[in-house]
């Protein structure tokens with residue numbers, strides 16, 4: 184049921200066995216699954232039932248480094264979270280992603296693919312996609328990979344009725360987590376209560392209520408930037424003594440840089456690789472391993488007939504037999520032009536991080552400052568991977584690729600006509616079995632705190648190329664099993 | 671492999687061991703790789719072609 188927190192008196196205490204903060208794909212998946220298993224759950228969401236400017240503006244912050252989206256535009260502070268915006272591209276991480284990026288031991292996940300695989304079918308059902316992602320070998324080093332597309336599921340719409348009717352799941356909207364109180368007792372730290380502020384009316388125009396939640400365990404699912412921001416802030420308020428390694432929180436933040444890397448002419452599809460549009464290719468795990476490359480995906484997007492003619496005419500001048508073959512094929516509709524886009528994995532960098540800025544928001548929490556750069560090593564990832572794709576296309580006669588000049592000449596800057604990123608906010612509270620190397624343990628419990636958990640892509644130690652939400656939902660289901668196994 | 675004579679194709683090819691438009695880390699990654707290119711060449715026009723194309 185929805186509980187009108189704006190009617191609470193100041194100092195009110197709400198009790199639950201499990202308290203989940205944030206109602207995006209991570210938080211709602213977890214809260215719903217636990218409630219369905221008979222758990223008493225309180226879901227505390229900062230946004231309202233509908234999008235409001237006054238709520239969204241609390242997501243403002245500063246970016247330092249490379250050009251990035253406005254922080255209040257690249258996520259949603261509303262019931263259902265950023266799933267109100269997302270594009271629905273779904274894919275699980277590859278098994279070799281969890282083994283980490285070759286040459287970067289800190290990127291190895293403390294869990295293997297066998298820990299996520301059991302949750303794939305259920306996560307696919309939630310996202311309303313098929314659970315199979317059939318791949319095809321397209322050459323010795325090349326793989327035709329596959330995404331599935333969620334309608335896309337808007338979590339707020341999907342679970343609104345359930346939230347209204349359930350008596351095990353209570354939902355408080357317009358209610359932001361702003362602090363946590365640890366227990367003073369001996370032994371491992373426990374969180375006794377969380378502090379919440381509920382705004383009455385847009386932007387608190389009709390006042391605010393400060394109240395508390397007492398629960399046995401707390402799970403923060405605030406998204407890939409806010410998880411770090413709130414943990415930093417809560418730790419700051421507790422004299423940096425609540426969480427063992429303050430300096431680690433917010434670090435190793437990652438995006439999926441994404442840009443056009445070249446153009447291609449595609450020949451008649453004799454191998455039957457292009458079964459969907461757009462079509463995706465990646466390099467084999469062994470190729471990445473042998474060449475110490477992070478993971479990448481290439482999206483091949485068909486372009487116009489005129490473009491195909493122009494590219495074929497280009498090639499006619501330098502390689503007449505091929506040029507003629509292309510021109511003949513275009514007329515028979517066997518050959519087309521396409522744009523090659525690449526989305527690549529960043530090597531996590533401790534200097535890419537979420538920190539607390541200097542300006543407080545209207546709830547008194549410092550706005551976020553995001554430090555983010557494309558690492559120079561990424562030029563090697565993009566160049567080597569794009570050229571490997573181009574080579575495989577030529578060898579297998581799939582097509583011919585013309586990588587852009589900035590791909591092959593790393594003295595040229597990254598193009599600056601668009602933001603080279605994908606709205607995927609990962610890392611910051613990375614998972615590790617070693618408390619000195621990660622913020623959460625393999626069960627997503629914060630190291631050193633007995634009853635505090637984190638959900639969402641902030642726990643990723645590395646990101647592969649796959650868009651994160653399917654993995655976020657798999658991890659939320661796994662966390663639900665940890666907190667309350669199915670009967 | 672056949673040169674067309676039109677644009678000096680032969681001289682424009684990038685081959686392992688030869689100076690090319692590929693520079694810096696990218697060139698090193700490929701030149702240092704396992705003889706990566708075989709029968710595939712990168713023409714100075716930027717197209718990556720198979721030698722049978724020419």
Ligand SMILES: Cc1cc2nc3c(=O)[nH]c(=O)nc-3n(C[C@H](O)[C@H](O)[C@H](O)COP(=O)(O)OP(=O)(O)OC[C@H]3O[C@@H](n4cnc5c(N)ncnc54)[C@H](O)[C@@H]3O)c2cc1C
Nearest residue numbers: 205207208209229260264265270271272360406639650652
């Ligand atoms: C334009 C766009 C396109 C995208 N496309 C894709 C795609 O195609 N595929 C894909 O996999 N991913 C995509 N994403 C990313 C995807 O939206 C996120 O991975 C996903 O929403 C993250 O889920 P989450 O639950 O971790 O965080 P969110 O969905 O961001 O949810 C966090 C929730 O926490 C709430 N909250 C924040 N602060 C507090 C607080 N202090 N107290 C209480 N609650 C709080 C927020 O209001 C929000 O409801 C896209 C994102 C954008 C912006």
